[in-house]
Amino acid sequence: MTHIFVNIPTSDLERAKAFYTALGAGINPLFTDENAACIVWDENVFFMVLTKEYFATFTDKQIIDPKTHAQTSIGLSRDSRDEVDAIMAAGLASGGTEPKPAQDYGFMYSRDLEDPDGNILGFLYMEPQAAEQGPEVYLAEHAQA
Template identity: 40%
Template sequence: MEVKSIYVNLPVRDLARTRSFWTTLGFTFNEDFSDDKALCLVLNEGLMYSMLISHEYFTTFTNRPVSDGTTTQVLVAIQVDRREQVDEIVGLALKNGGTRYKESTDHGWMYYDCFADPDGHQWEVMFMDVSTISA
């Protein structure tokens, strides 16, 4: 079994603020799937996306209560090409309305840092170099 792509759906309170936050971090949106109810955040064109959906519209997809950002239901981890990108992205997130929920961790072969976006969704940004794993 192999999936063609993944769309992580997350509720957000303010689409304009959300667009500004992610644009500042260097990400883009697929405008074909973005409107006044949702934004399609491109994580890796053709493979990975996050649908950032207004709370009102999000409720139409579930029969459960929508997270208000005070609990953890999912940790979204994204891998980048360089260790420095981890610090760049997390630094920009913290300067633009994100908050820290955990300090960075360095395992040698894997380095990651974390932030919560303005809606409280928790993101882990990681760099891995598996060639440096000791046997």
């Protein structure tokens, strides 16, 4: 079984913990201290939110400021369009920002949320049939209906 651990920097660990728990994620206290918080999305997906100083101990590369530079965009699926909108509402109410309008492709609906540090999260819902068939087949079938 593969587990995903995404390391992201923060300038304020307590603010980051409050933000991610407001989105419905949990915190694993066994891997949380004054330098890092283990944010639990589910049994396989975790964010390690690290203070910038601690993050810097894992690399010799410059740590960028996610408010001004994009290094990555993390996509997380939801089970419905309503769930995408609900998590966005929670994120916006907890200090996040929406950098661009929602994108609706017919087979997929997505919205981007920047956490208070500027890390980019994409929340998306894809029609299950489109995931199985591919978007072109799905759209062609639904255009005829």
